[in-house]
Amino acid sequence: MARRKRLKRAPFxxxxxxxxxxxxxxxxxxxxxxRDDLMLAVLDPGTAIAGVLTRSLSASAPVNWSRxxxxxxxxxxxxxxxxxxxxxxxxxxxxxxxxTAARTAQIVGCLKKEVFVAATGVIGQIFPAKKIxxxxxxxxxxxxxxxxxxxAAAIMTxxxxxxxxxxxxxxxxxxxxxxxxxxxxxxxAPDLGTTLNFVFTDAKIPALALHKMLVxxxxxxxxxxxxxxxxxxxxxxxxxxxxxxxHRRVTAHxxxxxxxxxxxxxxxxxxxxxxxxxxxAGAARFVTLNVTGAASFKAARKIGRVIGASPLVKFxxxxxxxxxxxxxxxxxxxxxxxxxxxLGIDIGGVVVAREGAVLRRHDxxxxxxxxxxxxxxxxxxxxxxxxxxxxxxxxxSVGYG
Numbered sequence: 001m002a003r004r005k006r007l008k009r010a011p012f013x014x015x016x017x018x019x020x021x022x023x024x025x026x027x028x029x030x031x032x033x034x035r036d037d038l039m040l041a042v043l044d045p046g047t048a049i050a051g052v053l054t055r056s057l058s059a060s061a062p063v064n065w066s067r068x069x070x071x072x073x074x075x076x077x078x079x080x081x082x083x084x085x086x087x088x089x090x091x092x093x094x095x096x097x098x099x100t101a102a103r104t105a106q107i108v109g110c111l112k113k114e115v116f117v118a119a120t121g122v123i124g125q126i127f128p129a130k131k132i133x134x135x136x137x138x139x140x141x142x143x144x145x146x147x148x149x150x151x152a153a154a155i156m157t158x159x160x161x162x163x164x165x166x167x168x169x170x171x172x173x174x175x176x177x178x179x180x181x182x183x184x185x186x187x188x189a190p191d192l193g194t195t196l197n198f199v200f201t202d203a204k205i206p207a208l209a210l211h212k213m214l215v216x217x218x219x220x221x222x223x224x225x226x227x228x229x230x231x232x233x234x235x236x237x238x239x240x241x242x243x244x245x246x247h248r249r250v251t252a253h254x255x256x257x258x259x260x261x262x263x264x265x266x267x268x269x270x271x272x273x274x275x276x277x278x279x280x281a282g283a284a285r286f287v288t289l290n291v292t293g294a295a296s297f298k299a300a301r302k303i304g305r306v307i308g309a310s311p312l313v314k315f316x317x318x319x320x321x322x323x324x325x326x327x328x329x330x331x332x333x334x335x336x337x338x339x340x341x342x343l344g345i346d347i348g349g350v351v352v353a354r355e356g357a358v359l360r361r362h363d364x365x366x367x368x369x370x371x372x373x374x375x376x377x378x379x380x381x382x383x384x385x386x387x388x389x390x391x392x393x394x395x396x397s398v399g400y401g
Contacts, residue, residue: 006160006283006284007278007279007283007284007285007286007374007394008278008374009160009161009275009278009279010271010275010278012149012152012161012162012163012164013164013165013166014166015146015148015149015164015166015179015181016166016177016179017145017146018145018177018179018200018201018202018242018244019044019202019242019244019245020043020044020047020202020242020243020244021041021042021043021044021145021179021200021202021240021242022041022042022143022144022145022147023039023040023041023042023143023144023147023148023150023151024039024040024139024140024141024142024143024144024147024150024151025038025039025040025139025142025147025150025151025153025154026038026135026138026139026142026154028081028131028132028135029131030081030082030083030084030121030127030131030132031082031083031084031121031122031127032082032083035153035154036150036153036154037081037082037083037154038079038080038081038082038132038135038139038154039078039079039080039081039082039150039151039154039155040077040078040079040080040104040136040139040140040142040143041077041078041143041151041198041200041240042076042077042108042140042143043075043076043077043078043240043242044076044242044244045076045110046074046242046243047074047075047076047240047241047242047243048073048074048075048205048206048207048210048240048241048243049070049073049074049075049116049207049210049238049239049240049241050070050073050207050208050210050211050213050214050238050239051066051070051116051211051214051236051237051238051239052211052214052215052218052237053066053067053235053236053237054233054234054235054236056233056235058087058088058233059087059233059234060085060086060087060089060093060119060123060233060234061086061087061089061093061094061096061097061119062086062097062117062118062119062234062236063118063233063234063235063236064094064097065094065097065098065101065116065117066116066117066118066236066238069113069114069115069116072113072114073206073207073208074113074114074207075114075115075116075238075240076105076108076109076110076111076114076115077104077105077108077110077114077115077116078115078116078117078118078198078238078240079100079101079104079115079116079117079118079132079136080117080118080119080120080154080155080196080198081119081120081121081132082119082120082121082154082155082156082157082183083120083121083122083157084119084121084122084125084127085119085120085121085122085123085233085234086119086127087119087123087124087233087234088123088124088233089124089125089126090126092126092129093126095129096127096129096131096132097117099129099130099132099133100115100117100132100133100136101115101117102133103133103136104133104136107136107137107140108140116238118196118234118236118238119234120155120157120183120195120196120234121157123233148164148179148181149162151181152164152181152182152183155181155182155183155196156183157183158281159183159184159279160279161279162181162183163181163182163183163184163272163275163276163279164179164180164181164182164272165179165180165267165268165271165272165275166178166179166180166268167264167265167267167268168264169203169260169261169263169264169265170260170261171203171245171247171248171250171257171258171260171261172247172248172257173247173248174245174246174247174248175245176201176202176203176245176247176261177201177202177245178199178200178201178203178261178264178265178268179199179200179201180197180198180199180200180268180269180271180272181197181198182195182196182197182198182272182275182276183195183196183197183276184196184197184276184279184280195222195234195235195236195276196234196235196236196237197222197236197237197238197269197272198237198238198240199214199237199238199239199240199265199268199269200239200240200241200242201239201240201241201242201245201261202241202242202243202244202245203241203243203245203247203261204241204242204243204244204245204247204249204250205241205243205250205258205261206250206251208253209250209251209252209253209255209258210239210241210253211253212253213239213253213258213261213262213265214237214239214265216253216262216266217262217265217266217268217269218237218269220266220269220270220389221266221269221270221272221273222237222269222272222273223301224273224301224304224305224389224390224391224392225273225274225276225277225308225391225392225393226305226308226309226391226393227277227280227281227283227308227309227393227394239265273392274286274392277392277393277394278394280394282394282395282396283394283395283396284318284374284394284395285317285318285373285374285375285376285394285395286374286375286376286392286394287308287317287375287376287377287378287392287393287394287395288375288376288377288378288390288391288392289304289307289308289378289379289380289390289391289392289393290304290377290378290379290380290388290390291303291304291307291379291380291381291382291388291389291390291391292379292380292381292382292387292388293342293344293381293382293383293384293385293386293387293388294336294337294338294382294384294385294387294388294389295336295337295384295385295387296385296387297387297388297389298387298389299336299337299384299387300336300382300387300388300389301389301391302334302335302336303330303331303334303336303338303380303382304380304389304390304391305334305391306330306331306333306334307327307330307331307334307380307391308391308392308393309393310326310329310330311396312326312329312330313326313327313330314393314394314395314396315396317371317376317395318395318396320368320371320372321371322367323347323371323378324345324352324353324358327345327378327380328343328345331343331380331382336382337382337384338382338383338384339356339382339383339384340356341355341356341383342355342356342381342382342383342384343355343356343380343381343382343383344379344380344381344383345358345378345379345380345381346378346379347367347370347371347376347377347378348366348367348369348370348371348373348376348377348378349370349377350362350363350366350367350370352367376395
C-alpha cells in the first residue's frame with residue numbers, strides 16, 4: 001500500500017487579548033537550541049485557577065508541585081518548559097521546580113503557591129537547577145497581551161504545529177472570551193487530563209465552579225482521545241479566570257448564567273483534543289469511534305479507548321482492511337459488559353454487522369472507500385444498555401516513535 005501523507009492540521013487561530021493575561025517565550029536551552037522552549041503566562045491578581053492532572057503514579061515533579069498548589073485556587077504565573085519533562089529526576093527534579101517557583105514569585109511579585117509549573121519532553125534527564133530560573137527575568141520582560149503564538153510554539157516538542165482555540169460566550173448580557181493553547185502528539189491515553197493544555201478567560205468564576213466545569217469538559221474531550229494507550233507522566237490541563245469581565249455574579253458550576261460558558265468551554269476542549277489527534281505521530285486518518293448500547297458512559301468510554309489503542313485495529317485502519325474482527329476482539333478484552341449476540345458495527349454509515357455477526361451482504365465498496373479516506377467513522381453497539389461515548393483516535397500509517 002502506498003505511503004500516505006499526514007493528516008491536515010488546522011491553522012493556528014487568531015487569539016484576541018484577554019484582560020489580565022500576558023504571555024511570552026524565550027530560548028532556555030534545556031533541550032533545544034535555536035528556538036524558544038520556555039513559556040511564561042503572567043496573570044493579574046485575583047485570577048482563579050482549576051486544573052486536572054495525570055493520574056500516573058510516576059508523575060513528574062512539576063505535576064506534583066501544581067497538584068499541591070491547586071487547592072489554593074489562585075494563580076499569578078504559569079511557567080512551562082519544553083524538551084525535558086523533569087520526570088524520574090528524584091529530589092533534583094523537585095529542587096528545579098522549587099527554584100523555578102521561587103524566582104518566578106520574586107519577579108512577578110506574588111507568593112510561591114500562586115506559581116504553577118508544567119513541563120514536557122524526555123523523561124529521566126536531569127538538567128542544572130539554575131537553567132530555567134536564570135532566564136525568567138528576561139522572559140518576564142517579553143510577556144505581552146498578544147503573545148499567544150509565541151507561547152504556543154514554545155511548548156511544542158514533537159508537534160508539527162502550534163495548537164490553539166478560541167470561543168466567546170455570554171454570561172448574562174456580557175460577552176466573555178475563552179482562549180487556549182496546547183501541545184501533544186504521543187503518550188496520549190489520558191485520565192483526567194492530557195498532554196499540556198492551558199485555557200484562559202476574562203470571566204469571573206470561583207475556582208470550585210471552574211474545576212467542576214473543567215472536569216466535565218475534559219471527561220468528554222481530552223479523556224476521550226487515545227493513541228497508543230500510554231498515559232504521560234506530565235499531563236496538565238489548567239483553566240484560569242482573571243475576572244476582568246463585568247457580568248452577573250456566578251457562584252456555582254450549574255448556574256443558569258453559565259450555560260453558554262459551559263458550551264464554549266466544551267467546544268474549546270474538543271477543538272484542542274481533536275488537534276492533538278490530527279497532529280499525532282504516525283496519523284494519516286482521523287478516526288471517530290461511537291460506542292453505544294453500553295452499561296454506562298464510563299463503560300462505553302472504556303470500550304472505545306481499548307478499541308482505539310489496539311495495535312491490531314490500528315494496523316487494519318492503516319491498511320484499509322476490514323477491522324470488524326479486531327474491533328470485536330478489543331470489545332471482548334475491555335472488561336465491560338457486552339452481549340455477543342447483539343453486537344453491531346456500522347462503518348461510514350453502512351451497516352456491516354448485526355446480531356453478533358457480519359452481514360453476508362453489505363455495501364463493501366462503500367465501506368472500502370470510506371476506510372481509504374482521511375476521516376473514518378465507526379459505530380459499535382454492544383447490546384447492553386443506553387450508555388454511549390465517542391472516542392477519537394488515529395491510525396498509524398506514517399511512522400511512530
